Amino acid sequence: xxxxxxxxxxxxxxxxVLDWVPAIVVFFATIAIWQISIDVFNIQKFLLPKPWAIxxxxxxxxxxxxxxxxxxLKEALGGFAIGSSLGILSAVFLARFRRLGEALMxxxxxxxAIPIIAFAPIFNAWFDxxxxxxxxxxxxxxxxxxxxVNTLRGLTSVRPSQVELMRSYAAGEFExxxxxxxxxxxxxxxxxxxxxxxxxxxxxxxxxxFGTFGSLGITIKNSVSLFDFETAWAAILMASxxxxxxxxxxxxxxxxxxxxxxxxxxxGTA
Amino acid sequence: MTVxxxxxxxxxxxxxxxxxxxxxxxxxxxxxFVSLIGPSGCGKSTLLRVIxxxxxxxxxxxxxxxxxxxxARLDHDYxxxxxxxxxxxxxxxxxxxxxxxxxxxxxxERRKARVEEMLRLVELQGFGDHHPWQLSGGMQMRVAIARxxxxxxxxLLMDEPFGALDEMTRERLNxxxxxxxxxxxxxxxxxxxxxxxxxxxxTRVVVMSPRPGRIAGTVxxxxxxxxxxxxxxxxxxxxLVTEVRELLRGxxxxxxxxxxxxxxx
Numbered sequence: 385x386x387x388x389x390x391x392x393x394x395x396x397x398x399x400x401v402l403d404w405v406p407a408i409v410v411f412f413a414t415i416a417i418w419q420i421s422i423d424v425f426n427i428q429k430f431l432l433p434k435p436w437a438i439x440x441x442x443x444x445x446x447x448x449x450x451x452x453x454x455x456x457l458k459e460a461l462g463g464f465a466i467g468s469s470l471g472i473l474s475a476v477f478l479a480r481f482r483r484l485g486e487a488l489m490x491x492x493x494x495x496x497a498i499p500i501i502a503f504a505p506i507f508n509a510w511f512d513x514x515x516x517x518x519x520x521x522x523x524x525x526x527x528x529x530x531x532x533v534n535t536l537r538g539l540t541s542v543r544p545s546q547v548e549l550m551r552s553y554a555a556g557e558f559e560x561x562x563x564x565x566x567x568x569x570x571x572x573x574x575x576x577x578x579x580x581x582x583x584x585x586x587x588x589x590x591x592x593x594f595g596t597f598g599s600l601g602i603t604i605k606n607s608v609s610l611f612d613f614e615t616a617w618a619a620i621l622m623a624s625x626x627x628x629x630x631x632x633x634x635x636x637x638x639x640x641x642x643x644x645x646x647x648x649x650x651x652g653t654a
Numbered sequence: 655m656t657v658x659x660x661x662x663x664x665x666x667x668x669x670x671x672x673x674x675x676x677x678x679x680x681x682x683x684x685x686x687f688v689s690l691i692g693p694s695g696c697g698k699s700t701l702l703r704v705i706x707x708x709x710x711x712x713x714x715x716x717x718x719x720x721x722x723x724x725x726a727r728l729d730h731d732y733x734x735x736x737x738x739x740x741x742x743x744x745x746x747x748x749x750x751x752x753x754x755x756x757x758x759x760x761x762x763e764r765r766k767a768r769v770e771e772m773l774r775l776v777e778l779q780g781f782g783d784h785h786p787w788q789l790s791g792g793m794q795m796r797v798a799i800a801r802x803x804x805x806x807x808x809x810l811l812m813d814e815p816f817g818a819l820d821e822m823t824r825e826r827l828n829x830x831x832x833x834x835x836x837x838x839x840x841x842x843x844x845x846x847x848x849x850x851x852x853x854x855x856x857t858r859v860v861v862m863s864p865r866p867g868r869i870a871g872t873v874x875x876x877x878x879x880x881x882x883x884x885x886x887x888x889x890x891x892x893x894l895v896t897e898v899r900e901l902l903r904g905x906x907x908x909x910x911x912x913x914x915x916x917x918x919x
Contacts, residue, residue, distance in 0.1 A: 546742070549736070549740045551708060551727070552733075554727055563742075563753070646785065
């Protein structure tokens with residue numbers, strides 16, 4: 385019995401590794417084509433440096449890039465935390481006062497269509513530009529809307545029969561919220577948080593361009609103006625790595641919190 | 655004391671100006687197993703929801719255990735089972751059964767003991783740590799029944815609980831339900847659109863007519879207890895089935911029950 389279970393566990397682990405093989409092959413093939421085509425088509429390095437040159441610059445400039453990356457990561461993380469928490473809190477409030485929610489929803493959707501990144505220089509005027517506050521504000525505003533809209537949709541997409549069942553147990557609004565609405569909303573919230581990690585990084589870097597000394601954004605901007613394209617690309621690589629790390633952190637939290645979700649696992653029937 | 659007492663109960667829906675129930679009088683005594691049967695739109699599910707205080711009556715009175723329906727609901731006087739098992743995916747089978755107990759403030763020890771007892775009752779020992787979606791439809795329904803019974807409500811309200819199950823599972827669960835009913839000595843109000851299921855399970859079948867929903871007649875089912883698979887072959891069983899079918903035909907239901915099969919709009 386346990387031997388069978390063990391064997392099937394190894395088999396599924398092997399299958400999981402095999403699932404990754406095509407992605408890894410495509411990744412390295414892309415890098416190889418990139419590296420080769422620069423020689424073949426004689427592409428200038430200000431257009432696109434060789435991957436290997438980017439990686440070696442990444443290594444030689446690692447202390448500079450890491451310091452810049454850490455600065456920008458803090459801005460992104462701060463903005464992500466503030467924007468997402470406010471988004472979730474607003475959704476909870478609007479789900480509780482449904483009328484108000486219905487009145488505000490069109491406004492929220494319209495506001496969501498504003499290219500918020502355009503406000504980045506304004507935030508520099510609102511907050512102390514030497515502090516991380518204006519960059520965090522940009523990242524936070526970018527995170528806010530998707531998290532709010534998705535959480536609200538999750539909180540209100542509870543099946544009526546589930547609410548009736550709870551009512552038949554004489555459960556009040558708070559119990560229904562805690563035991564039915566929140567678990568129902570969790571998959572929606574995590575989907576939004578994953579999007580928000582990417583948005584937070586975009587918000588932080590773009591507002592860095594408006595002059596954050598020692599940040600990733602300014603490293604990219606200054607390297608380009610000095611024709612040091614390898615360093616610019618290495619900074620972009622750093623930004624990508626940090627973005628992926630944030631995304632993976634949320635995805636891991638999601639996997640832990642949503643172990644019960646039937647849509648995200650192989651179905652085993654009893 | 656009468657468990658359910660309905661006096662000239664009327665229910666209208668403002669939307670579409672529909673009279674779902676008109677002047678319903680019905681008394682259900684402790685230990686009875688009453689089935690509500692009728693064609694599509696006869697209001698039998700609405701009647702169950704009014705008894706359970708999930709929707710208020712427009713006129714007339716509803717008393718459950720001598721109390722108003724809202725009071726009975728707040729006192730946890732009844733357990734409810736829907737056609738869909740309404741289990742929560744994020745809870746294991748045990749936690750689903752324990753849900754009403756958590757709301758009633760049972761401590762951990764009592765919950766655990768009670769859940770184990772209930773799972774034994776519905777023959778799902780060993781499935782406590784499974785999630786609902788890992789179980790078959792029949793097993794899910796048994797979990798829903800265990801949950802409804804876990805806090806020992808005096809009254810069980812069941813709205814076509816076996817409607818979505820296949821014939822074989824349904825017949826097995828019918829026998830299990832009767833076994834549970836006998837052991838718990840509870841009172842059951844059961845909505846169904848299957849004539850043979852109603853006759854097999856009940857001590858009394860209430861036939862309802864549509865538009866507006868009224869009671870067209872009741873048939874006392876005097877088949878001997880306990881009922882077994884042999885009951886379905888008893889000539890008297892067929893007589894009672896015919897009697898119910900005649901009543902249904904009188905209210906305009908197709909004699910083959912095809913209208914009945916489209917119940918739940």
